[in-house]
Amino acid sequence: LEAGENDAVYGLVEGLHPADIADLFELLDSDERPALAIAISDLMGSEVYAELNDYVREDIVEQLPAETVADIAEQLDTDDAVAMLEDLDEEDQQAVLAEMEPEDRAAIETALSYPEESAGRLMSRDFVAVPEHMTVGDLIDFLRDGRDLANEFWEVFIVDARFHPVGTCALSWILRTPRSIALTDVMQRDQTLIPVTMDQEEVALRFQKYALISAAVVDADGRLVGQITVDDVVHIIQEEAGEDVLLLSGAGEGDINEPIRDSYVARVRWLIANLATALLGATIISSFGGAIEKLVALAALSPMVASIGGNAGTQTMAVAVRALATNQLTRTNTTRILLREFRVAVLNGVTVATLIGVATALVFSNPLLGVVIGTAVVVNIITAGLAGVVVPVTLDRLGQDPAVASSVFVTMITDSMGFFAFLGLAVASGLVG
Amino acid sequence: LEAGENDAVYGLVEGLHPADIADLFELLDSDERPALAIAISDLMGSEVYAELNDYVREDIVEQLPAETVADIAEQLDTDDAVAMLEDLDEEDQQAVLAEMEPEDRAAIETALSYPEESAGRLMSRDFVAVPEHMTVGDLIDFLRDGRDLANEFWEVFIVDARFHPVGTCALSWILRTPRSIALTDVMQRDQTLIPVTMDQEEVALRFQKYALISAAVVDADGRLVGQITVDDVVHIIQEEAGEDVLLLSGAGEGDINEPIRDSYVARVRWLIANLATALLGATIISSFGGAIEKLVALAALSPMVASIGGNAGTQTMAVAVRALATNQLTRTNTTRILLREFRVAVLNGVTVATLIGVATALVFSNPLLGVVIGTAVVVNIITAGLAGVVVPVTLDRLGQDPAVASSVFVTMITDSMGFFAFLGLAVASGLVG
Structure with missing residues (x-):
């Protein structure tokens, strides 16, 4: 073609x-x-x-x-x-x-x-602002005359002599009001003002929370300098919400149109970080080399304990990262959420541990091995539940994006704890030697 | 308090x-x-x-x-x-x-x-629709008289005698146009009509793509039955985009306000599914029990090979799932994306394999072990890159949500391939016995 x-x-x-x-x-x-x-x-x-x-x-x-x-x-x-x-x-x-x-x-x-990524980059300088003394009729005449008006506007901002916004008026109210009424009588005084330096993610959350169609952007002196309309914010909401899955997985921006070189650089960093954490796990296994020589089943089962912990940790971490991103998880309710995840982890841990414990005991005809793996799984799933909240919350408080590095830390904790709890319990219980 | x-x-x-x-x-x-x-x-x-x-x-x-x-x-x-x-x-x-x-x-x-989750549930039945013969002046008078009007509207729909939408008029155009002009002269004839049964995710994508503020909803006969406004769609965009990270991690809806029982049920299912896939890995390791008894280092290193493959698979999978969700990955470009991910995987694989191969050779003073683990890592990262695209695309074509079950399959593939490639190569290369 x-x-x-x-x-x-x-x-x-x-x-x-x-x-x-x-x-x-x-x-x-x-x-x-x-x-x-x-x-x-x-x-x-x-x-x-x-x-x-x-x-x-x-x-x-x-x-x-x-x-x-x-x-x-x-x-x-x-x-x-x-x-x-x-x-x-x-x-x-x-x-x-x-x-x-x-x-x-x-x-x-x-x-x-x-x-970059601030309200100032996002805003349009084309907007409609009129002085306080206008009536609805004056405004309509002004709009009908206007040549150099914004392409798109959904509300009119009313400003004082210093160009500070004092109110806002949706176009539907203007259309429904007789010409003689003053704008100050129909306008809404409470409005969400966006500081020009606000991060675009925060702007998106404001739009979403207050169901805004457009909003006035003000500079440090409170003067109206631009407007942001919801159609520009919709892209950001999508990007920011979709970004978490890419960041958590270590895929960087993860755009399929990204040059291959950029994708390689973004991803290989996290694979190398993962290598370092996996090395810690390998060291723990190595230190139990004697136990493994005596009972090779330990080598086959220990990755299971680590993997189930990793899975449980990823679940909790995903929930915590989303809750942080949408401002649902804050200082006031961290303890409650931690307690909540602890309870879910206990339920999950006991269920999965029972299954794996009974199955192991039967397959290897070794009840003590079943008890050891079951206990290790409970310990690791509970550790995972707590780490899944504590790691992202800590990163967030340190001013880091919790989606970026949480995975590496949580996996490191659940891998190490999985190998250590299982192999350590195997030795301590007298299962081997 | x-x-x-x-x-x-x-x-x-x-x-x-x-x-x-x-x-x-x-x-x-x-x-x-x-x-x-x-x-x-x-x-x-x-x-x-x-x-x-x-x-x-x-x-x-x-x-x-x-x-x-x-x-x-x-x-x-x-x-x-x-x-x-x-x-x-x-x-x-x-x-x-x-x-x-x-x-x-x-x-x-x-x-x-x-x-559930269709446009019909999302739409409001309060909207403004007027007949074709009205002028701008008629419309303004109608709006000023109107008592039972919608709380919120951003455009006026123009309908024919059968109540089929024929055009739409943003309020800003109405305000800028003299009273005597006919609405049919200012209205926009091309508009995005939303069928009442359309899925809300599709509705959200339309709003985003065409930068809509509101849209007319039509029934099967093409009659105007409601309007959807962007503020209701913003929640959906956020939910649908944020949902992927929760679904991929197996955390279900993942709302921190969800009852504990629901969270338990949602998550334990995936942990049990993970148990089943981990069992496959354990079986593969078990079948190489003889090799591990001869060289315990294999037990310490095999989880690393599996884990790095899992990580690489998760990266590609996250990219593919997001690209599918935003309609960027379609039938026409699947082959191109697969080739792209293959190239990235080769680069990643060679880099990581070199690091791990050299380190292993030095630590264990065993060059052949280094070659074996390096080769296994390259094989597993490439497998991961392909599985990370093929699994979600296949689920999508089968009409399943790729975010829901991709993780389990991809992990199963990378775990099994990691253990099998590493232990199999160790035996085939004559490293053990």
Whole structure:
């Protein structure tokens, strides 16, 4: 299809929604993407670029002259333009900025001056703000006259003389109110203001908690500088919530469009960390070499004890990491959650230990071996339950993202405890020697 | 604080946002919750109930008389009322419905007739739809007159005589357009219509992809029956994206407010499944009992080979599960992703195998042992990379949720392959006997 028949391709793509065109690029091999971009260059509106996956966009944007990129950026809302430019090299970025209109360039440069993943990068500078003295009628006339208005707005912000937000008015209330009424009589005074430096994850939680459609962004002096709309936040909620599974597994960003080299670097780090923790387990087993020589069954069974503990630890850890990420697990209820996980661990431990203990006793015709493995499993599942809460909570209090490193520590604890409890009990109980 | 001083508590809680009051309940022990509900009963508006965690709400709602629950449900939007009632027992649900106004009851009964987690449960029946012949002025007059209008709406749906949606008009366009213009001239004809039976996860993906604020829901005949707004979808995006980490870890729903019994049942199933897969590993080790008796180091090292493979498998699996959940991994690019993961696995495998092989050769002064473990690690990491894609993709094609059972299969594959490759190579290479 890609072999020359550009007109046919154009015909097929024409009429698709920009988000669908963006999807089409992601499905293609990376070497086919520039060809498609050329075949349908008329259809490559700025919206298509806004919808593209970061890595795919970088592929395509790097091929384009700075002038073309600048044209596209000028048509986008500030937040989308920033998303497009922030991934470029310093040099390319400067080249594109130099080609832009001074006003647009200033807006993007200001946005780029805020920290990555902050509200300042996310906000759009296009919003509707009006003074306190306006009536509903004045506002409607102002909107009907307005040329340079925001593309999208769902509420109007009312500001005082110093440009501090004093209230907000959903468009539906304005439409339902007679022209003569003052805006200050219909506006809602309580509103969620987002500081410009707030982390995007926190912004997303606010939107979710208070069911916001848009929110005013204020600078350090409390002046209105931008608005964030929910459609930009939806991506973040998805990313942040989906990120935990990737981080916990040690897969880094885990985007299937990420270059192979980046994936390799992100993942091999955690495999090496895992190697180090596995080494600890191997050392513990080695130190019980004498016991294993006497009873080879110990070698076959000890990985089971470690693996079941690891599994139980992963369960609790996943629950704790999600609860931390959604602000459900806080200082006030940590003890309660720890107690809760302890109870679940006791129930799980006793159930699994009974199964494995009885089965081992029967298979090896050795009741004492059954008691030893059962006890070790209970000990390890309870350890896992506690470690699954304590490790992520501790990382969180130390200001680390609990999803990033919890796995390594929890696995280290459950592996070591599994081998040590099982082999140690085997020796202490007089099972061997 | 809870000991009697209800007035003081009332004073503290007064003035909080309903979402914050709901959070307060979640932080309390479950036996303290009813006391708080009584202390602040005046403040327990329907919004607070809408914001409560499902389990916490059930705790409180079960204590209330059916009449009170009916009053609360009548004040809520249909979707929130349905969320409150759908968790009750059949009997309590009927009792509450019997106390409701016929009209509200009918709306809720219809919603409950749609499948769980479908658009029909999620939609609100309160929306604004107007006929095609209206002008902007007619619409504004209609809205100003309207008494029984939706609490919240962000766009107006334009319908034909059969109540089929023909277009949609964002409120901002209406406000910016002169009164005399016909709605059909400002409306957008292309709109995303949501079938009433669509799964909520699919609804969430549509909202995200097309950056929707609200969308019309249509029945099988194409008639407009409700609207879904983005604030209800945000919860679903969060839940569905966060759910994967919990499902992959075998923690079930993994809500920290879930009753202990439910958590126990959800988790112990997976621990038992894990037991069965670990048994397979133990059997493989047992069958190499003779080799282990001759070289105890094999017992210490074989769990390392299995564990590193498990880790690599989990990384790839997390990436594949997220890519499937976000519709990035489809039939058209499965082969490409498989090849990509194969390449990453080869790089990872060679790096980790070199480290572990050299270290083993040195520690045990046994170069052949180093070669054997290195080769086994490469084989297992590549197996893990392929299994991490193939297992979730296969489950997905069989119509299963790949997040639910992938872990068990992938772990089984990497454990067995780890033990078998390492111990098998040890024997085949003549390292032992």
